[in-house]
Amino acid sequence: MSITLPTNFPTGDRRTVRIALPPVLDPLHNPTRAPMPPMPVDMALRIARSVLEKYESASIHDHMAMxxxxxELEGSLRDVLAALDTERAA
Incomplete structure:
Protein backbone atom coordinates (compact mmCIF):
# COMPACT_ATOMS: atom_id res chain seq x y z
CA MET A 1 0.00 0.00 0.00
CA SER A 2 1.23 3.49 -0.75
CA ILE A 3 0.03 7.07 -0.71
CA THR A 4 0.91 10.05 -2.85
CA LEU A 5 1.58 13.43 -1.24
CA PRO A 6 2.16 16.81 -2.89
CA THR A 7 5.39 18.33 -1.62
CA ASN A 8 6.87 21.84 -1.78
CA PHE A 9 10.63 21.78 -2.17
CA PRO A 10 12.92 24.64 -1.02
CA THR A 11 13.63 25.46 -4.66
CA GLY A 12 9.94 26.26 -5.17
CA ASP A 13 9.30 23.15 -7.24
CA ARG A 14 6.09 21.30 -6.57
CA ARG A 15 6.34 17.56 -6.96
CA THR A 16 4.44 14.52 -5.89
CA VAL A 17 6.14 12.05 -3.58
CA ARG A 18 4.97 8.45 -3.33
CA ILE A 19 5.40 6.85 0.12
CA ALA A 20 5.19 3.12 0.71
CA LEU A 21 3.30 2.20 3.87
CA PRO A 22 3.92 -0.92 5.95
CA PRO A 23 1.30 -3.65 5.80
CA VAL A 24 -1.63 -3.14 8.12
CA LEU A 25 -1.03 -4.91 11.41
CA ASP A 26 -3.61 -7.06 13.16
CA PRO A 27 -5.84 -4.74 15.18
CA LEU A 28 -5.86 -5.02 18.96
CA HIS A 29 -9.60 -5.59 19.01
CA ASN A 30 -11.30 -7.57 16.27
CA PRO A 31 -14.90 -8.39 17.21
CA THR A 32 -15.29 -10.79 14.27
CA ARG A 33 -12.46 -13.04 15.50
CA ALA A 34 -13.40 -15.80 17.93
CA PRO A 35 -11.88 -15.19 21.38
CA MET A 36 -9.17 -17.53 22.63
CA PRO A 37 -10.31 -19.98 25.29
CA PRO A 38 -9.24 -18.99 28.80
CA MET A 39 -6.14 -20.60 30.26
CA PRO A 40 -6.28 -22.81 33.37
CA VAL A 41 -6.49 -20.98 36.71
CA ASP A 42 -3.09 -22.17 37.95
CA MET A 43 -1.38 -20.90 34.78
CA ALA A 44 -3.20 -17.54 34.94
CA LEU A 45 -2.19 -17.11 38.59
CA ARG A 46 1.42 -18.03 37.83
CA ILE A 47 1.57 -15.43 35.06
CA ALA A 48 -0.07 -12.77 37.26
CA ARG A 49 2.45 -13.43 40.02
CA SER A 50 5.35 -13.13 37.59
CA VAL A 51 4.00 -9.80 36.30
CA LEU A 52 3.66 -8.52 39.88
CA GLU A 53 7.22 -9.62 40.60
CA LYS A 54 8.47 -7.96 37.42
CA TYR A 55 7.09 -4.54 38.42
CA GLU A 56 7.40 -4.65 42.22
CA SER A 57 10.40 -2.32 42.21
CA ALA A 58 9.15 0.07 39.51
CA SER A 59 9.40 3.74 40.43
CA ILE A 60 6.09 5.53 40.95
CA HIS A 61 7.76 8.59 39.38
CA ASP A 62 8.55 6.75 36.11
CA HIS A 63 5.54 7.33 33.86
CA MET A 64 6.48 4.66 31.31
CA ALA A 65 7.14 2.04 34.00
CA MET A 66 3.73 2.74 35.57
CA GLU A 72 0.37 -5.88 31.94
CA LEU A 73 -1.40 -6.13 35.29
CA GLU A 74 -4.77 -5.38 33.69
CA GLY A 75 -4.20 -8.14 31.15
CA SER A 76 -3.18 -10.56 33.90
CA LEU A 77 -6.23 -9.67 35.98
CA ARG A 78 -8.52 -10.23 33.00
CA ASP A 79 -6.90 -13.63 32.37
CA VAL A 80 -7.34 -14.67 36.01
CA LEU A 81 -10.99 -13.58 36.05
CA ALA A 82 -11.72 -15.38 32.77
CA ALA A 83 -10.07 -18.55 34.09
CA LEU A 84 -12.03 -18.35 37.36
CA ASP A 85 -15.31 -17.76 35.51
CA THR A 86 -14.66 -20.76 33.27
CA GLU A 87 -13.74 -22.97 36.22
CA ARG A 88 -16.83 -21.87 38.15
CA ALA A 89 -19.12 -22.54 35.16
CA ALA A 90 -17.81 -26.09 34.75
Missing amino acids: LCAAT
Missing part, protein backbone atom coordinates in the same frame (compact mmCIF):
# COMPACT_ATOMS: atom_id res chain seq x y z
CA LEU A 67 2.02 2.61 32.18
CA CYS A 68 3.68 -0.72 31.33
CA ALA A 69 2.88 -2.16 34.76
CA ALA A 70 -0.76 -1.07 34.59
CA THR A 71 -1.18 -2.52 31.11
Whole structure:
Protein backbone atom coordinates (compact mmCIF):
# COMPACT_ATOMS: atom_id res chain seq x y z
CA MET A 1 0.00 0.00 0.00
CA SER A 2 1.23 3.49 -0.75
CA ILE A 3 0.03 7.07 -0.71
CA THR A 4 0.91 10.05 -2.85
CA LEU A 5 1.58 13.43 -1.24
CA PRO A 6 2.16 16.81 -2.89
CA THR A 7 5.39 18.33 -1.62
CA ASN A 8 6.87 21.84 -1.78
CA PHE A 9 10.63 21.78 -2.17
CA PRO A 10 12.92 24.64 -1.02
CA THR A 11 13.63 25.46 -4.66
CA GLY A 12 9.94 26.26 -5.17
CA ASP A 13 9.30 23.15 -7.24
CA ARG A 14 6.09 21.30 -6.57
CA ARG A 15 6.34 17.56 -6.96
CA THR A 16 4.44 14.52 -5.89
CA VAL A 17 6.14 12.05 -3.58
CA ARG A 18 4.97 8.45 -3.33
CA ILE A 19 5.40 6.85 0.12
CA ALA A 20 5.19 3.12 0.71
CA LEU A 21 3.30 2.20 3.87
CA PRO A 22 3.92 -0.92 5.95
CA PRO A 23 1.30 -3.65 5.80
CA VAL A 24 -1.63 -3.14 8.12
CA LEU A 25 -1.03 -4.91 11.41
CA ASP A 26 -3.61 -7.06 13.16
CA PRO A 27 -5.84 -4.74 15.18
CA LEU A 28 -5.86 -5.02 18.96
CA HIS A 29 -9.60 -5.59 19.01
CA ASN A 30 -11.30 -7.57 16.27
CA PRO A 31 -14.90 -8.39 17.21
CA THR A 32 -15.29 -10.79 14.27
CA ARG A 33 -12.46 -13.04 15.50
CA ALA A 34 -13.40 -15.80 17.93
CA PRO A 35 -11.88 -15.19 21.38
CA MET A 36 -9.17 -17.53 22.63
CA PRO A 37 -10.31 -19.98 25.29
CA PRO A 38 -9.24 -18.99 28.80
CA MET A 39 -6.14 -20.60 30.26
CA PRO A 40 -6.28 -22.81 33.37
CA VAL A 41 -6.49 -20.98 36.71
CA ASP A 42 -3.09 -22.17 37.95
CA MET A 43 -1.38 -20.90 34.78
CA ALA A 44 -3.20 -17.54 34.94
CA LEU A 45 -2.19 -17.11 38.59
CA ARG A 46 1.42 -18.03 37.83
CA ILE A 47 1.57 -15.43 35.06
CA ALA A 48 -0.07 -12.77 37.26
CA ARG A 49 2.45 -13.43 40.02
CA SER A 50 5.35 -13.13 37.59
CA VAL A 51 4.00 -9.80 36.30
CA LEU A 52 3.66 -8.52 39.88
CA GLU A 53 7.22 -9.62 40.60
CA LYS A 54 8.47 -7.96 37.42
CA TYR A 55 7.09 -4.54 38.42
CA GLU A 56 7.40 -4.65 42.22
CA SER A 57 10.40 -2.32 42.21
CA ALA A 58 9.15 0.07 39.51
CA SER A 59 9.40 3.74 40.43
CA ILE A 60 6.09 5.53 40.95
CA HIS A 61 7.76 8.59 39.38
CA ASP A 62 8.55 6.75 36.11
CA HIS A 63 5.54 7.33 33.86
CA MET A 64 6.48 4.66 31.31
CA ALA A 65 7.14 2.04 34.00
CA MET A 66 3.73 2.74 35.57
CA LEU A 67 2.02 2.61 32.18
CA CYS A 68 3.68 -0.72 31.33
CA ALA A 69 2.88 -2.16 34.76
CA ALA A 70 -0.76 -1.07 34.59
CA THR A 71 -1.18 -2.52 31.11
CA GLU A 72 0.37 -5.88 31.94
CA LEU A 73 -1.40 -6.13 35.29
CA GLU A 74 -4.77 -5.38 33.69
CA GLY A 75 -4.20 -8.14 31.15
CA SER A 76 -3.18 -10.56 33.90
CA LEU A 77 -6.23 -9.67 35.98
CA ARG A 78 -8.52 -10.23 33.00
CA ASP A 79 -6.90 -13.63 32.37
CA VAL A 80 -7.34 -14.67 36.01
CA LEU A 81 -10.99 -13.58 36.05
CA ALA A 82 -11.72 -15.38 32.77
CA ALA A 83 -10.07 -18.55 34.09
CA LEU A 84 -12.03 -18.35 37.36
CA ASP A 85 -15.31 -17.76 35.51
CA THR A 86 -14.66 -20.76 33.27
CA GLU A 87 -13.74 -22.97 36.22
CA ARG A 88 -16.83 -21.87 38.15
CA ALA A 89 -19.12 -22.54 35.16
CA ALA A 90 -17.81 -26.09 34.75
